[in-house]
Each structure stands twice: as structure tokens, then as C-alpha cells.
Amino acid sequence: MTASTPLVADPQAQRTGSSDRPAVDVAVGVLVRPDGAFLLTSRPQGKPYTGYWEFPGGKVEAGETIEQALRRELIEEIGIHIGHALAWRVEMVDYPHALVRLHFCKVLEWSGELEMRESQSFAWQQLPVAVEPVLPGTIPVLDWFAAERNHSGATISGATSADSAAVIG
Numbered sequence: 001m002t003a004s005t006p007l008v009a010d011p012q013a014q015r016t017g018s019s020d021r022p023a024v025d026v027a028v029g030v031l032v033r034p035d036g037a038f039l040l041t042s043r044p045q046g047k048p049y050t051g052y053w054e055f056p057g058g059k060v061e062a063g064e065t066i067e068q069a070l071r072r073e074l075i076e077e078i079g080i081h082i083g084h085a086l087a088w089r090v091e092m093v094d095y096p097h098a099l100v101r102l103h104f105c106k107v108l109e110w111s112g113e114l115e116m117r118e119s120q121s122f123a124w125q126q127l128p129v130a131v132e133p134v135l136p137g138t139i140p141v142l143d144w145f146a147a148e149r150n151h152s153g154a155t156i157s158g159a160t161s162a163d164s165a166a167v168i169g
């Protein structure tokens, strides 16, 4: 688990890193193209944070490994079959709607054409990303990319941070 600094906190969100709620495991796929561009998708209608940009993925179901969940979610959501998923970082985020444990996995190989099966939008991005708003629990990933890529400066073009969750270490 990473020791992330809390982002701008929602008064309703836990800032301490402790929570009475059980955490929901989420498998998240960070697809990276050979040119370094990474795939962001927008959250569909009917979900918390509709329209916010995130990496594709979803909740792990009972009996699934993270990789199995990721494989299933990426077929269901964006119509691709992934190769190996490389475990990258784990992050807890305390949202008003749920406490989530995000398992970010890098995916460098996949097959199939992208098909947004939940009517999302998608965008291949480099730093700084040009799409907004970015989901609070997704913003730290941009910082990890920045560190890996020696990118200095903003990770989001023209960003003003307006979060409503606490990222906890």
C-alpha cells in the first residue's frame, strides 16, 4: 500500500486513515501504449461521480483474483481482452459513497478494438492530461506517472482541485 498524502478532503470523508466501513476491492487497468499514452475513460451515467475521468475497471467479485476481475471488467466495459496485468500500486480512498481499495495494474498488451460498452467517453492521454475532472482516487496515478517519467509541473492541464474524498495511506 502506498503512503499517499490526503488530497483536498470532504468534510464527510475520513481523513485519519481509519474507517468503520469494510473496504471494497477494485481492480483498475492502466493501459499504456508503446508511445506512453495511457487510456482514461469517463464514468457512466448512474454511477457516483458520473462524467469524471478514471482508468477502466471495477469491483472485484467474490472468489475472483484482482487479475480475473480486471480481465472481466475490461471485456464488459471496453471490449478488450488483456494480456498480463502487472500489479503496480494499491491505494485506499475514503469516499462518501464507499471506502475503496484500488488495485492499479499496468496493462501493456491487449487484443480487440476499444468499444465503450457503457456509453463512456475515452481518451488516450499523456502528461499533463487534457481531460477534466479527474476522479480523486485517480489523480495520484498521474503523480506516479510523473515520477516515472521525470515530468515536472502540473499533471492536469489547467487543473483546479475539487475533490470530495480523502486518499489515505
Ligand SMILES: Nc1nc2c([nH]c(=O)n2[C@H]2C[C@H](O)[C@@H](COP(=O)(O)OP(=O)(O)OP(=O)(O)O)O2)c(=O)[nH]1
Pocket (backbone or CB within 6 Å): 026, 027, 028, 047, 048, 054, 055, 056, 057, 058, 059, 060, 093, 095, 098, 100, 102, 135, 136, 137, 138
Ligand atoms: N474503475 C476505477 N474506479 C476508480 C478509480 N479511482 C477511483 O477512486 N475509483 C473508485 C470509484 C468507485 O468508487 C470504485 C469503482 O466502482 P464502480 O462502481 O465503478 O465499479 P463497477 O464498474 O464494478 O460498478 P457496478 O458494479 O457498481 O456497476 O472505485 C479508477 O481510476 N478507476
